[in-house]
Amino acid sequence: MRIGIDVGGTNTDAVLLDSATVLAESKATTSADVTSGIVDAIGDLQRQHPFEPSRVRAVMIGTTHFINAIVEANRLCSTAVIRLGLPATAAIPPLVEWPERLVTAMNGTAYLCHGGHEFDGSLIAPLDRAELDAVTRQLADNGVRSVAISSVFSPVNAELEHEVASLVADRVPGVHVSMSHEIGRMGLLERENATIINASLRELADHVCTGLASTLAEEGFHAPLYLSQNDGTLMDVDFARKYPVATFASGPTNSMRGAAFLSGIDTCAVVDVGGTSSDVGILQSGFPREATSEVDVGGVRTNFRMPDVLSIGIGGGSRARRENGHVTVGPDSVGYRIREEALVFGGQTTTATDLAVAGGMATVGDPDAVRHVDEATVREGLALMADEVAGLVDRMRTSPAPLPVVLVGGGSIILPDELGDAPKVLRPDHYSVANAIGAAIAQIGGEVDRIFAVDQGRRDAVLDEAKQEAADSAVAAGAEPGTVEIVEVEEFPIAYLPGNATRIRVKAVGDLSLQDD
Template identity: 65%
Template sequence: MRIGIDVGGTNTDAVLMDGSTVAAAVKRSTSQDVTSGIVAALAGLREQRDFGSADVDGVMIGTTHFINALIEARGLAPTAAVRLGLPATASLPPFTDWPAHLVGAVQARAFLAHGGHEFDGRVISELDPDELKRHAAAIAAAGIRSVAISSVFSPINDEFEQRAQEILAAELGPDVAFSLSSEIGRIGLLERENATIINAALRELADGIVDGLSASVSSSGIEAPLFLSQNDGTLMDVEYARRYPVATFASGPTNSMRGAAVLSGFDTCAVVDVGGTTSDVGVLTGGFPREATGEVAVAGIRTNFRMPDVLSIGIGGGSRIREDGALVGPDSVGYRLTQEGLVFGGDTLTATDVAVRGGRGVIGDASRVRGVPAEVAERALAVIADRVADVVERMRTSSAPLPVVAVGGGSVLLPDELPGLGTVHRPEHYSVANAIGAAIAQVSGEVDKVYAISDGKRASVVDEARQEAVDRAVAAGADPSSVAIVDFDEVPIPYLPGNATRIRAKAVGDLALGALVR
């Protein structure tokens, strides 16, 4: 059996999966320290179905810890960005487009050095060890504890990043953590560098969070391996999470979409995940979330690492209702819904209250919302339906019919049909689809490179890229017999010489528990 847990801004959901069957499912309020909410959710599972430690093969958690830390600019480590590319790239140094408050939160220091490659592997300039040693002295003097290293076209050739890390580590000692852009982002220097800096700033926090999550599971008497959900709906072990906390940023909506695919039977559909604070809308293609193809802004910072194509709006079960129902959100009472919502004895009119008043669900004490005028509830629910329908329409890429699947505890806010979109499908266990998505998650490997393809060599280059993606998935812990290519893109780049072609291949396989080695 597996346990899936998803920590949201309002609720912490947990499921016990016996194969593909949901053996137990609970929803508990997210605690301020988060980990005690996980303990409460695990206790709730045992109340429904008692199980021993030996019965559980793995625990999979999707968490908002890291994205919240960045958005709130808290717990971030002092960080230096070292870019290898001189004499090129000097016009836009690191941190150029960062919000000022985040620059201050990471005590940002930027350093430019020689190095870097062209897309075809040609060297821009040779690495200068003495230059890097001078930078190391300045980093040490500033009290920097985490370093992000980026090099021009390092996803194609990471030699200079690796060598720079060796030189800097020898000067700075073992207490300084390093993040390499070739291991985190895709083609595109500034966005890849930004993602790497974010990862570096979260490295210290990652140790404490991973230790806390592990402790919350072990204190519940569960000794099974712990895994965290990644942005693309696949898994990573705790050691990988310590090194790459940025990979968890979009695990919440991704888990919901993967859970929706399993529960609904649709492998291509729009998924509306209505939580307590926001509604996230994404599209499933072939059972996996459609990934954003361009840059993704995170806390106002442009990045280009693996992220699902998701639009979020401030509508959820805890959204405040104002102006006689004409204004819904975007602010929410969040995890305080069970204290502040009218149906729970509070004094704040929320979206959950108007859903109960409108007969959409049985939640709390319905008698407490009898004083809410019916027209206020109707108006608010109509606003919710129109805004969600508008977002779904914006996510469509063709005029072909697109089924709509609603999941999340707040999906009772939606009508049985959305304007212009037809039936809203609510599968069994829809309220804990996010935890189910975490429990059934697989393991992936991805390649995203620019190749110079000579005449007659296309087939061998494509095969090489596919095999590298498969090898990465197996190295990440996938059962080799289950790995398959699920996504493949091949895009010629006409403005570069040498028949330059960008190839992206993604392989996915089932987790081979106990075989994960980093």
């Protein structure tokens, strides 16, 4: 058996799985301290299907802790960035165009030092030891607790980042170090930004991971704990402590992976409807399609792995009203207060859920409480929500061919069984906890993303090398060797690099290696 948990802003969802069978599911209110909400959800699972904690072989959690900390500019530690690139890159220093509130929250400081590489791997300039000695003294004097290190073209050659990271760790005891070649992709500023964000979250990651592990231990669980990553795979607690940014999109990713598992469709559009918003993403071969452009996180441009998701302010708690003869739904929402404010629960606010109940699409709360709602308002409101979401699905398509749509999330009761020109619309069993199921069934992944020299006649050999490296990486991360498969291969010839340089990205996934469930 395994337990999957997804901590959202409104609800904490949990499921108990035995292989592919859902034994119990729970939806508890997310608590301010998060951990008590998790305990409540696990307790509910226990009441529905009594089990011994010792029989649980793994616990998987998706959490919004870290993305919320960036959005709220809260709980960030004192962070400095060291960029290796002088005499180049001086025109645009680190932290350019960052929101002031974020820079202030992390007490951000930046240092430009000599180093870095050209696109062909040759040195821009050697490291300046005296310069780095001065920087490390300032780091210690200023009480910096986390350092982000970025070097020009470090995905081509990461040697200098490793060297400076070792120096910083020696000179500033106890400091956390994040290196850009491990965080982002090609593109200095975006990769550097992602690394700074990761560095600012390292202390919080320690605190959260320790708290989650302690909470589970207190509840009698001794199974390994894993956190969900942006790409739909898992990472263990130690990895999560080092790379908290890898969890940023775990919520929508878990929902999409859960949708694939529950529906049996691995290529489709997924609409995840919560209390405040609806997220639309595309599944390709069972995994979320990744964003190919830069990703904005809290007002900062980054380029780490994130699913390609579009959101709209329509959810189960969205306020519905008639203004100037027209019905509007959202973007404002009663959110987690829906059980207090929605009409069907005895409140005074007309919400999207009330429209769905009044229209006969859902049976929650007290249907008599919405009998007075104007029929035209119900009809127009439901049509508006369906049209808005269908338009979002259309925007996500990359070809004229319509895609089947899978609806998940507790708020999906507000959407009809037909959306636009979708050939099929499914709302599978356990749809309301698809996010927790996605966490529970997540696999272990390994990825290679770097530049290879592809000599004439050696393309297949280079690709095989990259695939083997990705597979080995998945096994090293905890995947069962016999289950590893290559799910994605991308090639990007780089015309301005010598030696037939090609950026090759390979992703491998495999089932989590555990004892028999």
